[in-house]
Amino acid sequence: MKKKKVCLIAQFPAPIHGLSKAVETLYNSYLTDEFDFEKVDITSNKKFLKNIIKIWGSKADLFYLTISQTKGGNIRDLIIFKLLRLQKKKCLIHLHGGYYRKLVDNDMGSFQRNLNYKVIKQLDGVIVLSESLKSIFQGMIDDKKIFVIPNCVDxxxxxxxxxxxxxxxxxxxxxxxxxxxxxxxxxxxxxxxxxxxxxxxxxxxxxxxxxxxxxxxxxxxxxxxxxxxxxxxxxxxxxxxxxxxxxxxxxxxxxxxxxxxxxxxxxxxxxxxxxxxxxxxxxxxxxxxxxxxxxxxxxxxxxxxxxxxxxxxxxxxxxxxxxxxxxxxxxxxxxxxxxxxxxxxxxxxxxxxxxxxxx
Missing domain, CATH: 3.40.50.2000 (Glycogen Phosphorylase B;)
Structure with missing residues (x-):
C-alpha cells in the first residue's frame, strides 16, 4: 500500500533546543515505515521564499507545522496557512511552548489577532504538550481537535x-x-x-x-x-x-x-x-x-x-x-x-x- 505523505514544516537542528530535538526525533523515527516524510526547514527566514515555493508544490496528504510564538513568526505561519487553505490541504499544528495565546490576545493588533482566530478554527488539529496547556486553544477550535502529546527523552x-x-x-x-x-x-x-x-x-x-x-x-x-x-x-x-x-x-x-x-x-x-x-x-x-x-x-x-x-x-x-x-x-x-x-x-x-x- 502506498505510504501517506506528511510534510514536516518545522525548525530542525541546528541550533539544538527542545523544539528542534523533538522534530528531529520524529523525522528520523520508525514512523518512516508508515509515512513518507517531506522536510521543510523554517529555521532560517532567509529561505522563506524557497520554503513557500516548496510548500506550494508539495503533494503531501497532511502538513504538520510547528508554530511560532513571535509576532513576526506568526505572520510567516499565517502565510503558510493561507497557501494550504487555498489548496484545501489538511493541516495539523504543534505548539512547543506556552505563550501563543498571550501573544495573540495581548501582543497583536486586532487584524492579526482576528486572522489567528479564523485560521485556528479551520485547522484539522492542534497539539499541546500537557493538559494544562489545552487552555491555550480553547475557544479558538473545537475541544475534540485539541490533542495532548507530552515531550519525550531521546x-x-x-x-x-x-x-x-x-x-x-x-x-x-x-x-x-x-x-x-x-x-x-x-x-x-x-x-x-x-x-x-x-x-x-x-x-x-x-x-x-x-x-x-x-x-x-x-x-x-x-x-x-x-x-x-x-x-x-x-x-x-x-x-x-x-x-x-x-x-x-x-x-x-x-x-x-x-x-x-x-x-x-x-x-x-x-x-x-x-x-x-x-x-x-x-x-x-x-x-x-x-x-x-x-x-x-x-x-x-x-x-x-x-x-x-x-x-x-x-x-x-x-x-x-x-x-x-x-x-x-x-x-x-x-x-x-x-x-x-x-x-x-x-x-x-x-x-x-x-x-x-x-x-
Missing amino acids: DRFLMGDAEFEEKMAVLDKKEVLHVLYLSNFIKTKGYIEVLKMAKLEKERALGGDKKKIHFDFAGKFFEVAEREFFFNYIKQYGLEEFVTYHGIVDGQQKKELLKKCDIFTLLTRYPNEGQPISILESMGNGMVIVTTDHAGIPDIVKDGVNGIMVTTSQQQNIVELYSRLYCDKKTMINNRNTTLQYYVESTYLSNLQRIFNEI
Whole structure:
C-alpha cells in the first residue's frame, strides 16, 4: 500500500533546543515505515521564499507545522496557512511552548489577532504538550481537535537499567553531590539563581565544612552580556572550585553529564516555556528536580514527589531554596520510573502516529 505523505514544516537542528530535538526525533523515527516524510526547514527566514515555493508544490496528504510564538513568526505561519487553505490541504499544528495565546490576545493588533482566530478554527488539529496547556486553544477550535502529546527523552540520553542501578548503589558514598543546569543561558531561565546557590555553598564551606555540592552548567549563550555576567560572577566570588561550565553538550558528553548529576535545577519564568525536555531527561536519569510552577511544568513535577516545586516569586528566596536542596533514592527512583512509563521516545511517536492516522 502506498505510504501517506506528511510534510514536516518545522525548525530542525541546528541550533539544538527542545523544539528542534523533538522534530528531529520524529523525522528520523520508525514512523518512516508508515509515512513518507517531506522536510521543510523554517529555521532560517532567509529561505522563506524557497520554503513557500516548496510548500506550494508539495503533494503531501497532511502538513504538520510547528508554530511560532513571535509576532513576526506568526505572520510567516499565517502565510503558510493561507497557501494550504487555498489548496484545501489538511493541516495539523504543534505548539512547543506556552505563550501563543498571550501573544495573540495581548501582543497583536486586532487584524492579526482576528486572522489567528479564523485560521485556528479551520485547522484539522492542534497539539499541546500537557493538559494544562489545552487552555491555550480553547475557544479558538473545537475541544475534540485539541490533542495532548507530552515531550519525550531521546533514547540516546536515557541511561540503561544497569547504569541506573549503579548510580543508586554509589549514591550514599558520594561526598559531593552534583547540581545540573542544562538549558540556554537566558536570564528568565533562572541560571543566575543557581549561581547564587553556588555562592552560598562556598560561604558554607568557608565556615569549616567540606564542600558538599558542585554546580554543573551546560548550554548556549545567545547574548554577550549574559556570557560576561556568568563568568564575571564566578571570578568575582571565586567560585572556580564550585562551578563548571561544560559548554554546549550533545552526544556522549551530554549522556555522561546526565549520568553524573544528582539534582537538576531550572528555575524558569521564561515566557515561551512549554514543557522542558531537560526536566524529562533529568528525571529519566534519576535526578531530583528543582523547578518552578510555570507553563506546563506542574503537569510533570509535583512538590515533594519529584523534588522541589516553587512559585516564580519564591525562586527569589535563594537562601531558602539552597537550604531545601536534597537528594534521596526514593525520589530518584520515582522520577526514573515515571519517565519510563510516560516520556520515552516510543510513547511520543505512537501518539503522533495515532493522530496522523486519525486526521
